[in-house]
Each structure stands twice: as structure tokens, then as C-alpha cells.
Amino acid sequence: MKARSIFLILLIVFIACDDRQKPMRNVIRAPASTEVETYLSTGVGTYLVLDSDSPPIYWTEYDFRSRPHSVKIQRLDGTNLQDIISDFAPDTFVTILAVDVGAGKIYYHTQNPSENKAYRANLDGSNIQILVEANVSRLAVHGGKIYWAEFYGNFIHTVNQDLSNYEKIAAGPSVEAIAIDTQSDKIYWAIDDIENPSPLDYRYFKRKIQRANLDGSNIQDIVTGLDLPDHMAVDSQKGKIYWVDRITDKIQRANLDGSNVQDIVILPEQSSTSISLDVQRGKIYWAGWTNIGLEIYRANLDGSNIQTVVHAGTPNAKFSGNSFHVVPPHDKL
Numbered sequence: 001m002k003a004r005s006i007f008l009i010l011l012i013v014f015i016a017c018d019d020r021q022k023p024m025r026n027v028i029r030a031p032a033s034t035e036v037e038t039y040l041s042t043g044v045g046t047y048l049v050l051d052s053d054s055p056p057i058y059w060t061e062y063d064f065r066s067r068p069h070s071v072k073i074q075r076l077d078g079t080n081l082q083d084i085i086s087d088f089a090p091d092t093f094v095t096i097l098a099v100d101v102g103a104g105k106i107y108y109h110t111q112n113p114s115e116n117k118a119y120r121a122n123l124d125g126s127n128i129q130i131l132v133e134a135n136v137s138r139l140a141v142h143g144g145k146i147y148w149a150e151f152y153g154n155f156i157h158t159v160n161q162d163l164s165n166y167e168k169i170a171a172g173p174s175v176e177a178i179a180i181d182t183q184s185d186k187i188y189w190a191i192d193d194i195e196n197p198s199p200l201d202y203r204y205f206k207r208k209i210q211r212a213n214l215d216g217s218n219i220q221d222i223v224t225g226l227d228l229p230d231h232m233a234v235d236s237q238k239g240k241i242y243w244v245d246r247i248t249d250k251i252q253r254a255n256l257d258g259s260n261v262q263d264i265v266i267l268p269e270q271s272s273t274s275i276s277l278d279v280q281r282g283k284i285y286w287a288g289w290t291n292i293g294l295e296i297y298r299a300n301l302d303g304s305n306i307q308t309v310v311h312a313g314t315p316n317a318k319f320s321g322n323s324f325h326v327v328p329p330h331d332k333l
Contacts, residue, residue, distance in 0.1 A: 053078070054309050055278055057296065058106065059287070059324040060094045073108065073125070076310070085125040089114070097139035097148070099123070099325045103161070107146075109136045118148065131163070138178045140187070143214070147187060149175045156189060156216070169216030173205075177243065179232035181256060186211050188222065188241060190229045209243070209258070222258035231274040233284075235301065242275055242284065251275060251286060251303070264303030276326035277301070285309070285326040296324065 056077040071094050072086035088094060089112055097107040097118065106125075109118045118136040121128040131146070134157075139148040147158045147169075156170040156178065172191035179188045193208040208224040209232070223229075227247035234241050234256070242253045244267075251265040267288065276285045284303075287296045296310040 054298070054326075056327040057285075057310070057324060058084070058096055058099055058327070060096060060108075073106070075123075083125075084123070085121065085128070095137075096325050097136060098141055099327055100141045101327055103141070105141075107131065107139050107141070111135065132157075132159075137176055140178045140180045142180045142182055143185070145214070147178055147180070149178055149189065151176075156187070158214075169214070170210075170212055170219065172210070174207075177209075177230045177232045179234045179241065180214075181211075181234045181236050181241075183236035184256070185214050186256075187214055188232055188234065190226070190232070190243070193224055209241070211256075222256075223254055223261060233275050233277045235277055235279050237279055238301070240301070242277065244275055244286070251284070253301075264301075265299060265306070274324060276324070278326060287324045 056075060058073065058075050060071055060073050062071050071088050071092055073084045073094065073096065075082045075084050084106070085108075088110060092110050092112040095109045097109055099106050101123070104123050105120050106123055107118065107120045110116075115133075116135050117133050118131040118139070119128055120131050132148070134148075135151045135153075136148045137151045137153075139146065141147070141161075144161050145158050146161065147156060149156055152174055154171055154173060154175060155168045156175055157166070158169050159166045170187075170189065172189075173194055174192045175189050177188075177190040180186070181188065188209060188211045190207050190209050192205040194205055206224070207226045207229055209222045209226065209229055210219055211222050212219040222241075227245050229243040229252075230246050232241060232243040239256045240253050241256055242251065242264075244251055249267040250263050251267065252261060252263055254261040264284075265286070267286075274287060277283070278285065278298075279301075282301050283298045284301055285296060285298045295308060297306060298309050299306040
């Protein structure tokens, strides 16, 4: 009996001293005094809105409980959640590509066994038009033109807003992650760096970020030796470019000439993210998956003061972490 008591004491001490815990998420909620907590119930789950003053957010929400699953594009403005487009065919994968509030348009891509197309529509979901029948991965709108890249494609494509004057303006292996410097009229993208193979797998290359004039001329290497840069955004006012590295799980930034590369956020485990900038308020937003569903975060542009903006309140409240767009206050209609 004495031996058993000693064993139990040692076991309790071992458990109390064991520091092998799950990694802490690199996310801090805003202080309770600044939070406005509102629960929103949807067909999929419940979301906890921690800041009702955040800019409007567009996202795609999936109901994986149903077979075939359903999907809808939604808009969260403060605590008002609206369905924008919901009449997609079953088992369709939908990605929001861009939101052009000035022109009142939302761009998105749909993929299912019978179609692979990019569309645009009014911000209320009306007047849906086919943009192109292609596997569009990234898209940007500027100066009366639309620019896009395709999954595993080798070109940047452009067309006028009225869908006239289609051109291919740049080429390279696996072009992705388009962003535009609207002040200098430069376009940025990421491609495979075929002269720099990955040390982890000889079949794959490192990647690099390039830029050019909007007509594709004067191509320059900006940042080289990256793993998998994606979801780029440009802060033209402060001369910075931001991107997500999906291999190293970091949000990084650099000057627009590629100098001064910085890690600004180390992403939490299981985060598959896109980013949006609110330059006027000096904020960067990103989104990702957790074990229970949606998380949307924000921080200062240097990565400090990380806060949760939207939290999944119930299990299986799933949305596409690669498909959300924050509309900065100065872009509101």
C-alpha cells in the first residue's frame, strides 16, 4: 500500500511538471474592453464577431455536413451577415478573386466536374457574367483592366473591363500571386526560380517575386530564394509588398524593390491563409483554418498587436481560408 501511494505521488508530480503542451497559437484577442462580441448563426455554424467596427469582409462558406456540399458567398458588415450568391451547383468549389468596390463588382472562380470558370457580378450578387473559361487562381483590377493568372499556368493575362483587347503580357513557369502597385503602375507576381532548385526535393524549385510595367515590359527579379510565396498585396503609400509563404508559414514583407525582407507574422498551425491590407488604418488582415473552423485576424502592418476579428463559435463552422477579402473603409460604397 505504501509503495502504491509513493507511485501515485510520483505520477502526480510528473504530470504537474510535464511541459509538453500543444503549441500556443500566435494570436491574441483584443482586450475585452474594446471587443464587441456578437454571435451570428448561419446554416453551417455560429461565428463570434469580436469587432463590429471592422471593415466589410467577403468570404465563401461551405456546408460540409451535406452531401453533396453547398456553398455561398457572404458579406459581413459589422454584425450584419448577408448571403450574396448562393445558387451554385452542388459540390462546387468557389474562390473569391477580388472585390472592386469602385466599380461595384466582385470576381470569383467556380470549379466542379462540369465547369471551370471565372465570373464577375455586382456586389449584391446580381448581373452575373462569365469572365473567362479557365482555372483562374489570382486576379487584380486596376486602371480599367483585369489581370489574372491560372493554376500552374505560364502567363499573366489581361483584358479591358468591357472584355475587349485580350493580351498575354508576361510569361514564366507557374505564374501566380498577382498584386499591383497602383501608384507606380507596376504588376508583381511569383514564379518558379528554375535556376534555384529546392534543397528539400530536387523535383521542385525555389520561387521568386518579379515585377514589370503593366504592359509586361521591363521585367525585374525582386525577391529570390523563397519557398512558396502566395496571396500578395501591395501598400503603395509606404512602398511595401506583403505575401504569405505557405511552406514556412509566415507572412513576410519587403520594400517594393525587394530590399529589407522581414518576417512579420509566424502563422499558427493549420493556417491556410490569404491576406488583405487596410492601409488607411494601418492594418493587415489574414484568415485561416483551426480545428473548429473560421478565424480572421488582424495586426498592425509591422505584425504587432495581433487580434482576433472573427472566431468560429461552433465546430464545423467552415469557410474557405483562401477565399476572403477585406474592404478598407475608404473603399466603402
